[in-house]
Amino acid sequence: MNQFASFRRAKRLSGPEKSAILFLCLGEERGSALMQQLDTREISKITRAISAMGEVQAEVVEEVMREFGQKVSSYGGITGSVEAARGLLKGFLPEDRVNEILEEIEGSSTGNLWKDLSELDEKMLADYLRKEHNQTVAVVLSRLSPDAVAKVLPLLGHDRSVDLVERMVAMEQLPADAIQAIEESLRSEVLAKAGENAEAEAEKRLVKVFNKLDSKLLEGLSRDLEAKIPEKLRSIKQKMFVFDDLTKLKASALAKVMREVTGNNLPLALRGAEKEVREHFLSSMPARSRDMLVEEMQAMGPVKSRDVKEAQSEMVEAALQLADSGEIELPEENEDDMIE
Structure with missing residues (x-):
């Protein structure tokens, strides 16, 4: 912005x-x-x-x-x-x-200020508007796109929305200096913050991309990026959650992740995992389930590394989704655990 x-x-x-x-x-x-x-x-x-x-x-x-x-x-x-x-x-x-x-x-x-505001995340915009007087909020909403207003209004609560709509209907032309003051406040407080958040969102997307990359490709990219953007790369790696990190989950959380995996992705993911990682998974399972899983892995024979990576990525994605919904907690970030 x-x-x-x-x-x-x-x-x-x-x-x-x-x-x-x-x-x-x-x-x-x-x-x-x-x-x-x-x-x-x-x-x-x-x-x-x-x-x-x-x-x-x-x-x-x-x-x-x-x-x-x-x-x-x-x-x-x-x-x-x-x-x-x-x-x-x-x-x-x-x-x-x-x-x-x-x-x-x-x-x-x-x-255009109002176009940029209309495209902002509605939660961010609602957080700003909650602190403002209803007349100011009505002025802002009257200039946003209909789609943006429809998203923001419910976040402000029913009673306040009723008052805001009343004010928007009855609104008269405001003095130019009053509009300018509102615009300047929005530029400095909302759009500036959005610019900062944009960088964080870009980093979050890269974390997801890196999680899905082949390990050899990631290693090659990391070598070159380390020389150009070492601090940014370190920050991204600290936020990465990869297949091996599943072993840091609590037993109950790991069980939930395994239940989310579809088809033969669980035996496929473990078939290509490091021995220590595979044993950790197996040790967290009941004896009967463990024996059945071992049999499935043995029956597979050789597996393609690409298929293993996709299966492991599905398990990581399942863990991230469960964490987003609050069903499990991911292990705390720790610099000592940073992937090199």
């Missing part, structure tokens, strides 16, 4: 972005008067820049405005937003034309 990062250096700004800073400093009345002198294409470019700009540092404003010889530092930082653009456009364009321009920008811009 780094489209909302602060603009810190004027030389990185495009022409429309510098023009956008000028209009924001002029304010709605003077900015509207000046914008009337532009053609439709120029208006569209500047409006797009204002809508996606976010926070601009005071020193950048000063640098852009230095040729005017004004005391721009008195402005401090400024904030560009969709509502700020709307306020400027309303001064000289009909309402339907204003909506048309902004809808075109919002539909195509990757920096």
